[in-house]
Amino acid sequence: MKDTLFENYLRDIEEHFSGWDFSYITDSGRMDSGMLSWSYGSIVTPHIRQSKAMLDMGTGGGELLAKFQPLPPVTCATEGYAPNFPIAKKRLEPLGVTVKEVKEDNLLPFTSERFDLIINKHEEYSPKEVKRILSSQGTFITQQVGGNDCLDINQALGAPVNEEFLHWNLEYARNELVEGGFDVVEWKEEEPFQRFYDIGALLYYLKAIPWQVPDFTIDRYKDSLYAIHKTIQSKGFFEVKTNRFILIARLNNS
Template structure:
C-alpha cells in the first residue's frame, strides 16, 4: 500500500512561482492551479467577428498576441502594438500566420500610424487606454472595441499583500465613456461584470502577481514573503484563495464625416 506524497512546502512553491516564465499573455500554466470566470460577452468571439468585417485593424497592447491569434479571418491590413520588449518576438512569431505586423509603441501613445488609418481598433485588458490616439487613428465610421479591467479588480488579493485599508481604485466605466466622448467617439455598448477567481496554491499566486503587475505594484517574493505565507496558510486551511476580477466591455464609434 502506497501513501500519498506530502504537499509541496511553502518554500518549494515560492521557488516554483519565481521560476515560471511570465512573458507573453498565455495563462495555460494555471490549469489545475487557478480558475477564472470569464465575462458573459465572450470577448474573443466579438473580436473575431469584428476582425472578419474589417479592412484595416489595429490591436493595442497585444501582449504575446495570444488572443488576437484566435481570430478566424484576419483583415487585409492587420497591425498590433506592444510596449514590453520581451513580448515583441513572441507576438511576431504567434501572429505571423495572420500576416500581422507587430510594432513597439508605448502604452499611452503616441501610436506610429497616420491619422484615420484603421476602421477597427481593439484592446484586451490594456494597461492604459490612449483615447486621444485611438480617436486620431480611427477612420470616420470606425469602431473601437475593448475589454477593460474595472474598479477594485481582485481587491482581495491586493489587500492580502498591501493591507485591508486599501480602497478600490482603477478604471471606472463612466470615466471611460467620458474619455471616449472627449476623443470624438460615441459609445454604443457598455457592459460590466464582477467575476470569481480561485487560487489553489501559493505558486499560482506568485506567478499571477509577477504577470499581472498592476495588482500589486513592485511585487517581489522577497518583499512580500510574510503576506505570501499568510495566503499559503489560508489556502491550506480552506482549499483556495478567492478574489473577484471586475471587467467592462466598451464599444465606441467615430462618427462619419458630415462635411
C-alpha cells in the same frame, strides 16, 4: 517545523512567463476565473470578418490575435512591453500582420483614418489617438481591467494599493470616450471572482502583473503569503474579486 509544501510552491515564481500566456496555472486548474456575461472573442469576431483594415492594440505575444484567423487584408498590432515584442513578431508576421513596438499611447505609428476596426483587450489607450487613426465609419472595441481589480490580494498581503488606477472604471472610460467625440453604443461592467488553488499559482500571477504589488518580494511578504497558504489548505482556495468592463464605440460624425 518547516512547511515543505509551502517552500516548494515558492519556487513557482521562478517559472518562465512570456507573452500574455497564463496557461501554466490555468490549463492545470491551479487558477480559475469566474464567468463574464459576455465573450470578448465572440464580440470582436464578426467585426474582424467584416473589416478591411484592423489594429490590435497591446497584442501581448500575439496569442489571442492569431486565434482570430482569417484576419483582415490589412492587420496591424502594437505592443509596448519590450519582452513581448519579439514574441509577437515571430508569431504574427508569418500571418501577414505588421507588428509595431510603441512607447507612447498618444503617439501611434499610423496615418490618420487608417483602420476601420481597432480592438483592444486590457491595454491602455488615448481616446484622441484612437480617434485620429480610426476611419469615420470605424469601430473601437475595448475590454478593460478596472482599477479595483484584485485588491483583495493587496489586502491579504498587507500591501499598499496602487492608487494611480483606482479611478479607472466603466463610467470614467465611457465619459472619456464621449467627451473625445465617440458614441458609445454598448457597454457593460462586472466583477467576477478569481480563485487561486495554491500559493504557487498566486506567486506566478503576481510575477506576471507586477503593477498589482509593485514592491513585491517573497521575503517582504513571506508571513502574509504563508497565511494565505494556510487559508488555501483549510478552505481549498483563495478568492479575490476582479473587475472587467467592455465598451463598443464609434465616431460621432454628427
